[in-house]
Amino acid sequence: MNKSSFFIVGQHAVIEALKNPKRKVLRVFLTEESKKNIHRKSPKKNLLEDVKVYFKTKKELDKYSTKENLLHQGYVAEIEHLEKLILKDFIKEQKNITFVCLDGVTDPRNIGSLIRSAASFDIDGIIIKERHFPDESKLMYKAASGAMEYINIFEVSNINSTLKNLKDKNFWVYGFDGKGDKVFTDVEWKGNNILLFGSEGAGMHEHTSKYADFLVKIDINKKIESLNISNSAAIVFHHLSYLKKNS
Numbered sequence: 299m300n301k302s303s304f305f306i307v308g309q310h311a312v313i314e315a316l317k318n319p320k321r322k323v324l325r326v327f328l329t330e331e332s333k334k335n336i337h338r339k340s341p342k343k344n345l346l347e348d349v350k351v352y353f354k355t356k357k358e359l360d361k362y363s364t365k366e367n368l369l370h371q372g373y374v375a376e377i378e379h380l381e382k383l384i385l386k387d388f389i390k391e392q393k394n395i396t397f398v399c400l401d402g403v404t405d406p407r408n409i410g411s412l413i414r415s416a417a418s419f420d421i422d423g424i425i426i427k428e429r430h431f432p433d434e435s436k437l438m439y440k441a442a443s444g445a446m447e448y449i450n451i452f453e454v455s456n457i458n459s460t461l462k463n464l465k466d467k468n469f470w471v472y473g474f475d476g477k478g479d480k481v482f483t484d485v486e487w488k489g490n491n492i493l494l495f496g497s498e499g500a501g502m503h504e505h506t507s508k509y510a511d512f513l514v515k516i517d518i519n520k521k522i523e524s525l526n527i528s529n530s531a532a533i534v535f536h537h538l539s540y541l542k543k544n545s
Contacts, residue, residue: 301322301378301379302378302379302434303324303376303377303378304376304377304379304434305362305374305375305376305377305436306374306375306377306436306439306440307359307362307363307368307369307370307371307373307374307375307436307439307440308368308369308370308371308373308439308440308443309332309335309371309372309373310443310444311373311375311439311440311442311443311444311446312326312373312374312375313336313339313340313345313373313444314444314445314446314447314448315375315377315444315446315447316336316345316346316349316375317340317345317447318447320380320381321377321378321380321447322377322378323349323375323376323377324349324350324375324376324377324378325349325350325351325352325375325376326346326349326350326351326352326373326374326375326376327351327352327353327354327358327359327362327373327374327375328351328352328353328354328372328373328374329353329354329355329356329359329372330353331372332371332372332373333346333351333353335372354374356370356372359372359374362374362436363436366436366437368436368437368440379433382453383423383450383451383452384452385423385425385452385454385460386463388423388450388452389464389467389490392422393490394488394489394490395422395423395469395490395491396421396422396490396491396492396493396538397421397422397423397424397425397452397464397469397491397492397493398412398416398421398423398424398425398492398493398495398531398535399424399425399426399457399460399461399471399492399493399494399495400412400424400425400426400427400430400495401427401457401494401495401496401497401502401503401506402427402430402496402497402502402503403426403430403495403496403497403527404430404432404497406432406435406437406438406441407437407438407441408441408526408527408528409426409431409432409438409441410435410437410438410439410440410441410442410443410446411441411442411528412424412495412527412528412531412532413438413441413442413445413446413449413451414441414442414443414445415528415531415532415535415536416445416449416531416535417442417445417448417449418445418532418535419532419535419536419538419539420539420542421449421535421538422450423449423450423451423452424449424450424451424452425452425454425457425460425492426451426452426453426454427453427454427455427456427457428453428454428455431451431453433453457506458505458506458509461492461494461506461509462509464490464492465509465511467490468489468490469489469490469491469492470489470490470491470492470511470512471491471492471494471509471510471511471512472485472491472492472493472494472510472511472512472513472514473494473496473502473507473510473512473513473514474493474494474495474496474513474514474515474516474530474534475496475502475507475513475514475515476515476523476524477513477515478512478513478514478515479512479513479514480512480513480514480515481514481515481516481517482514482515482516482534482537483517483537485512485514487538487541493531493534494506494507494509494510495527495530495531497527516530516533516534
C-alpha cells in the first residue's frame with residue numbers, strides 16, 4: 299500500500315520522527331548546524347543512517363514553514379503516516395485504560411498541545427473524529443513537540459457510536475463541562491475511563507453529552523470563565539497520572 303507523505307517542521311518533531319522505528323522518514327532537510335545538533339542529541343545512534351539527507355540554508359527551508367508562520371529551527375522532514383490503530387483491538391489487550399475523546403475540537407495547535415500533555419502523563423490514547431483530525435498539519439506536529447510519535451490516536455467515523463460501544467464494554471464516560479455537578483478531583487478514577495472534552499466556546503455537542511455518565515468540572519477562580527482546552531486537559535492528565543503512580 300502506498301502511503302501519502304507530508305512535511306513536518308521543527309527540531310523536536312523531526313528528531314522524534316527519526317527515532318521512531320515505526321515511522322517512515324523519506325527525506326530530511328537540514329542546515330549544517332542542525333545536522334551537528336542531531337548527532338549531539340543522539341551520539342550513540344546515527345539517526346540519519348538510512349535517510350536521504352539534503353543540506354539547505356535557513357532561507358531555503360523558510361518556504362516549508364512561512365505559510366503557517368512557524369519556526370523550522372533548521373529541521374524539515376518528509377514523512378509517511380503511521381499505521382492506523384484499531385480501537386477494538388487495543389482494548390482487548392489492556393485494562394484500566396484512560397482515553398481522551400475530543401468532540402468537535404479542530405484547532406491543530408490545541409490538538410497538538412493536548413497530544414503533548416497526553417503523552418507526557420501516559421494517557422492510553424486519544425479518540426477523535428476522522429474528519430476533524432488534521433493528520434498532516436505542520437502546526438499540530440510542531441505544537442506536539444515530538445509527542446506525535448508516543449501517543450495512540452484512534453480515528454473514528456462517529457464519536458457517539460464509539461462512546462456507546464465503549465460504555466457497553468465497561469468504560470465510564472466523564473464529560474468535562476464548566477457547569478458540571480462534581481469537581482473532577484473528587485472522583486475515584488478506577489477502572490476504564492473516557493475523558494470527554496468539547497470544543498472551546500461551543501463545548502460538547504448536546505447529543506454527545508448524553509453519552510456522558512457524569513459531568514465534571516475543574517475548580518477554578520470564579521472570576522475566570524474558562525481555561526484553554528489544552529491547559530484544562532494537562533491539569534486533568536497530571537492529576538490522573540499522580541493517582542495512578544500513588545495507588
